Amino acid sequence: MSERIVVGHRGASGYLPEHTLPAYAMAHSLGADFIEPDLVRTRDGAFICLHDIYLEATTDVREVFPEARREDGRWYAADLSLEEIRCLRVHERLEGRFPRGSAARFEVPTFEEMIELVQGLNLTTGRDVGIYPELKAPAWHRQNDLPMEQDFLEIVQAHGYDGGDARIFVQCFESEPLERLRRLGSRLPQVRLLGGGDEVNEALLDEISGFANAIGLAKSLLEANPRLAEWAHQRRLAVHAYTFRADDLPGHFSTFDDELALFFGEYGVDGVFTDFPDLARRWLSRWCQDSCRPAEEPVA
Amino acid sequence: MSERIVVGHRGASGYLPEHTLPAYAMAHSLGADFIEPDLVRTRDGAFICLHDIYLEATTDVREVFPEARREDGRWYAADLSLEEIRCLRVHERLEGRFPRGSAARFEVPTFEEMIELVQGLNLTTGRDVGIYPELKAPAWHRQNDLPMEQDFLEIVQAHGYDGGDARIFVQCFESEPLERLRRLGSRLPQVRLLGGGDEVNEALLDEISGFANAIGLAKSLLEANPRLAEWAHQRRLAVHAYTFRADDLPGHFSTFDDELALFFGEYGVDGVFTDFPDLARRWLSRWCQDSCRPAEEPVA
Numbered sequence: 102m103s104e105r106i107v108v109g110h111r112g113a114s115g116y117l118p119e120h121t122l123p124a125y126a127m128a129h130s131l132g133a134d135f136i137e138p139d140l141v142r143t144r145d146g147a148f149i150c151l152h153d154i155y156l157e158a159t160t161d162v163r164e165v166f167p168e169a170r171r172e173d174g175r176w177y178a179a180d181l182s183l184e185e186i187r188c189l190r191v192h193e194r195l196e197g198r199f200p201r202g203s204a205a206r207f208e209v210p211t212f213e214e215m216i217e218l219v220q221g222l223n224l225t226t227g228r229d230v231g232i233y234p235e236l237k238a239p240a241w242h243r244q245n246d247l248p249m250e251q252d253f254l255e256i257v258q259a260h261g262y263d264g265g266d267a268r269i270f271v272q273c274f275e276s277e278p279l280e281r282l283r284r285l286g287s288r289l290p291q292v293r294l295l296g297g298g299d300e301v302n303e304a305l306l307d308e309i310s311g312f313a314n315a316i317g318l319a320k321s322l323l324e325a326n327p328r329l330a331e332w333a334h335q336r337r338l339a340v341h342a343y344t345f346r347a348d349d350l351p352g353h354f355s356t357f358d359d360e361l362a363l364f365f366g367e368y369g370v371d372g373v374f375t376d377f378p379d380l381a382r383r384w385l386s387r388w389c390q391d392s393c394r395p396a397e398e399p400v401a
Numbered sequence: 402m403s404e405r406i407v408v409g410h411r412g413a414s415g416y417l418p419e420h421t422l423p424a425y426a427m428a429h430s431l432g433a434d435f436i437e438p439d440l441v442r443t444r445d446g447a448f449i450c451l452h453d454i455y456l457e458a459t460t461d462v463r464e465v466f467p468e469a470r471r472e473d474g475r476w477y478a479a480d481l482s483l484e485e486i487r488c489l490r491v492h493e494r495l496e497g498r499f500p501r502g503s504a505a506r507f508e509v510p511t512f513e514e515m516i517e518l519v520q521g522l523n524l525t526t527g528r529d530v531g532i533y534p535e536l537k538a539p540a541w542h543r544q545n546d547l548p549m550e551q552d553f554l555e556i557v558q559a560h561g562y563d564g565g566d567a568r569i570f571v572q573c574f575e576s577e578p579l580e581r582l583r584r585l586g587s588r589l590p591q592v593r594l595l596g597g598g599d600e601v602n603e604a605l606l607d608e609i610s611g612f613a614n615a616i617g618l619a620k621s622l623l624e625a626n627p628r629l630a631e632w633a634h635q636r637r638l639a640v641h642a643y644t645f646r647a648d649d650l651p652g653h654f655s656t657f658d659d660e661l662a663l664f665f666g667e668y669g670v671d672g673v674f675t676d677f678p679d680l681a682r683r684w685l686s687r688w689c690q691d692s693c694r695p696a697e698e699p700v701a
Contacts, residue, residue: 123422130431199525205514214505
């Protein structure tokens with residue numbers, strides 16, 4: 102639990118459109134320890150890297166498949182085949198980042214493509230960067246006849262991620278899928294995500310420690326309860342906080358480094374999800390040189 | 402002429418398949434000052450990023466368009482449309498680098514896509530990385546009714562590269578296209594490339610200085626004549642040497658740093674083309690801190 106990590110959030114999404122191979126390659130070269138793909142399934146069951154279960158926030162699906170719009174005004178990845186989704190072009194989600202009108206072509210990658218990019222880069226660079234996949238809305242997928250857990254496990258196992266020391270964290274906002282993965286025999290490191298609206302008490306952490314190795318916390322949870330990391334560490338749960346954005350700094354910090362210093366130094370987190378992995382890596386390397394101690398040993 | 406530069410050769414081609422958007426993005430994040438696209442034209446005149454005028458060394462064109470094979474056993478980019486070339490997948494050229502069987506999808510980008518990737522990254526990172534495009538075989542293209550110079554100029558000018566201070570070097574192994582670009586009114590920095598078999602004497606450098614701002618030299622030329630950079634600098638020509646490869650180190654060097662030290666420190670080059678821009682950047686930053694002087698001032 103003593104390793105402090107930088108998670109490249111949706112790749113190096115501060116610099117390039119999220120969840121694209123160039124953004125993942127960039128996160129790798131900017132010093133991320135883990136790279137995060139979010140996973141949803143296509144109509145024909147492929148796992149693709151996408152933050153939402155729908156496509157219109159980051160692709161040109163409106164123009165390419167106008168007829169695929171559902172009555173709620175959304176375009177769902179689960180309604181299109183992988184071949185169809187390969188026709189889409191990905192653009193930046195947020196204003197003020199990578200130019201949306203850029204001619205540079207970005208596409209929606211599959212999970213396998215993402216894994217093999219990272220593993221290929223590990224080979225050519227001699228680094229050992231892990232992956233931090235999130236199962237997005239597994240209950241919804243199951244209702245739509247696209248259960249995720251078993252097929253997900255087959256993919257990661259086929260790519261060598263096996264056992265409790267594998268260089269992977271499997272994250273989810275739902276407990277049930279993580280419990281199901283354990284019942285399927287997975288010993289991979291698991292992370293239960295908790296959002297700003299969740300009530301996080303010691304009983305919940307007891308429960309989570311039954312099937313997870315870490316919690317992924319909205320920053321606001323730690324700001325509301327600075328003892329959370331201590332509670333988690335007592336239960337052998339590492340703590341990773343999200344999301345650190347140098348271009349969207351909360352008003353009470355004057356620099357990105359100040360924000361990192363508070364979360365690592367005071368709140369005691371073990372890792373951060375960030376759109377700017379180079380900046381977090383730089384801060385963390387300096388801090389670890391100066392004053393990093395192994396995280397508090399679990400008391401259990 | 403005093404700036405020492407690192408040119409990302411075909412992108413960060415030591416780590417990812419050459420001339421792909423991820424390889425260019427990686428070169429950008431690994432500290433290249435300029436990124437090199439090689440340019441050839443398709444049947445319908447698009448400029449694509451490719452090292453050879455044929456496609457089979459780095460793509461799956463044999464399988465996708467078997468019928469496009471010419472009698473000489475080669476598949477020429479000039480025989481296919483851009484739309485056809487977009488169907489191809491790019492793989493690593495060399496053994497022992499990025500795995501050829503990787504599921505990660507790489508495609509042949511257009512020149513405009515490459516430029517807009519670099520410019521988008523300049524915007525999001527605050528860096529000012531230039532481009533170093535090579536016109537490949539312009540005489541051959543002209544014979545095949547695909548002259549390059551005028552259309553090339555229009556593309557770069559449309560993207561803001563204009564005048565002698567533009568963050569670009571236009572390189573070519575032929576003199577005539579560089580002279581033609583000057584006649585077309587271009588004042589962009591130009592580089593005459595010279596290969597290991599060329600006889601480089603002072604008369605040739607006099608001639609080159611009439612239309613170029615730098616020479617791009619095979620390393621062997623400098624090893625054969627260590628006064629070349631001095632001759633060039635006397636004619637206000639910068640000197641860039643190619644190609645520096647940490648995984649293919651000439652036998653007489655024990656480290657990559659030693660090779661760089663000889664070429665920058667002893668031979669006096671102003672820049673290097675390298676497949677490993679991070680390593681050259683690291684060496685050069687340290688060296689410039691310790692002992693870098695502005696390159697010898699032109700006497701002329």
